Amino acid sequence: MKKTQTILSYILLSITTLIASAWVFEHSGDIVKPTELIAAQESQKSDRLKPNAKTRDGFTIQLFFSDDKTAADNIKSKFDSQFSNKYVCTVEWYEPNFKVFAGAFLTRAEAVALLYKCKDSFPRAMIVKTKI
Numbered sequence: 001m002k003k004t005q006t007i008l009s010y011i012l013l014s015i016t017t018l019i020a021s022a023w024v025f026e027h028s029g030d031i032v033k034p035t036e037l038i039a040a041q042e043s044q045k046s047d048r049l050k051p052n053a054k055t056r057d058g059f060t061i062q063l064f065f066s067d068d069k070t071a072a073d074n075i076k077s078k079f080d081s082q083f084s085n086k087y088v089c090t091v092e093w094y095e096p097n098f099k100v101f102a103g104a105f106l107t108r109a110e111a112v113a114l115l116y117k118c119k120d121s122f123p124r125a126m127i128v129k130t131k132i
Contacts, residue, residue: 058132059111072098
């Protein structure tokens with residue numbers, strides 16, 4: 001009886017191992033190597049510059065929001081003067097407020113880098129998800 005249980009356990013273990021191996025073999029192409037990841041990021045950066053590129057999820061920095069358009073324009077001017085137009089800065093109307101956004105980033109880490117640079121001048125700045 002005990003010998004039969006041991007044999008059944010080995011058979012069950014063998015079948016499980018075989019199924020797991022087949023799954024790993026089937027999905028082995030899904031593993032992303034670091035060099036492939038870097039190449040994909042470079043490709044995405046160049047895609048952002050194309051005028052007809054598809055929109056995708058990304059991040060931006062919201063510098064300011066108010067119902068006062070003049071104040072929003074002043075914040076945009078201040079950002080543009082501090083960062084010498086290195087990043088796109090826009091004033092957009094989302095009822096009932098004007099919002100000032102800076103930058104368009106694929107990763108949150110890129111957005112965090114800009115947030116740290118501008119947090120002293122724009123204390124209300126925050127990262128928001130958006131389509132870029």
